[in-house]
Amino acid sequence: MLAATPALAADGDSTRIDWGPYKVGDVRSGYTFAGAQTRAMQDDEFQNPAFLWLERGMDIWETPAGQAGKACTDCHGDAEESMAGVAARYPIYFEDWDKLMNIEQRINWCRENQMQAEPFKWETDEMLGITAFVKHQSKGMPVDVSIEGPAHEFWEKGKAFYETRRGQLDLACTHCHVDNEGNLIRAETLSQGQANGFPTYRLKWQTVGSLHRRFRGCNKNIRAEPYGYGSDEYTNLELYVTWRGNGLPVESPSVRK
């Protein structure tokens, strides 16, 4: 499991904190840029507001739904076993679609094809809850997405998105999350923009939100037209962003400012 409180130690970055698993080489989780209070809130499951969504997810796991009358657990059994490590390797290349599939899309694939149930809508408490629940089963395991084989061309597209200037402010993700990591932009300390904590409880949102919601926010802040939840553009971007953080522990559900 993850260290609850990072101990003080001399370290290469400008802080004196030993970030333990949250820092792998130069790759740092958003956790290491968050304030002490925010980190404490994430670490304590009684304080972490996202645990309410996890409970919701656990209910969904066990409750039959759809024409097939099945629950997730009927096919997958104990989530602690069957789902351990799954989130660490998504998004994956999904042959039937000839494109990428992330966890939210996998869950809806199961609902539609295995359960004959309506897909969950993005950003509903149901979708956030079951996504957080599935990802939480990989908590502490290192992110390890593959960009080999057919996934590679989608990684390339995500990389191009990441490096392209957009919006009236004409900024790329790189300007903030690569060139200015650790710098203040007004009152916000820029992190590397890692994906390993999603879905995340954001104090500003007062709710849990998906990685694609965060992408939309970062796009809108620079007055760029956002893409849709679950769009190919954002799923490709998700692969690139997640790959940047290979080696970081899955942290879901994290807490951020």
Place this chain on the structure above:
Amino acid sequence: AAATTGPATAGDSAPEYTVVDGYTIPEPLTETPGDPVMGRKWVINRKLGNCLSCHQMPIPEEQFHGETGPALYGVGDLYDAGELRLRMVDPKVLNPYSMMPAFYKTEGLHRVRTGFEGKTILNAQQVEDIIAYLMTLKDTSGARAAADN
């Protein structure tokens, strides 16, 4: 002197300016001289200049000055009005890799959000007001103190 003229499009806020020798826009964008008091307001305003998101400036009543760009203490001594105008209008003429937005340009942008297409971030008078304000920044002594805060 080699001069390139900025894009002229239809509409009131159509950016029109002339870059001279690739480093300055000597001609003001408006007839009305810039007002430094208004300029100070525009640089703070988060929907307009929002310059404090990236720059430290001698504006002590505002908390949290950003640090992705250089501190602007003394910048009125470093450049003249024409050089500052180019830096406001289109800093990418000087540095194509710049993080700083072009505040008076509408061309060459990608996927601008609905409602902002074809619009400049600042209007011509606001640019002139900000230049007038920047020209008052002659003193570099506060910069260190701000950075130490």
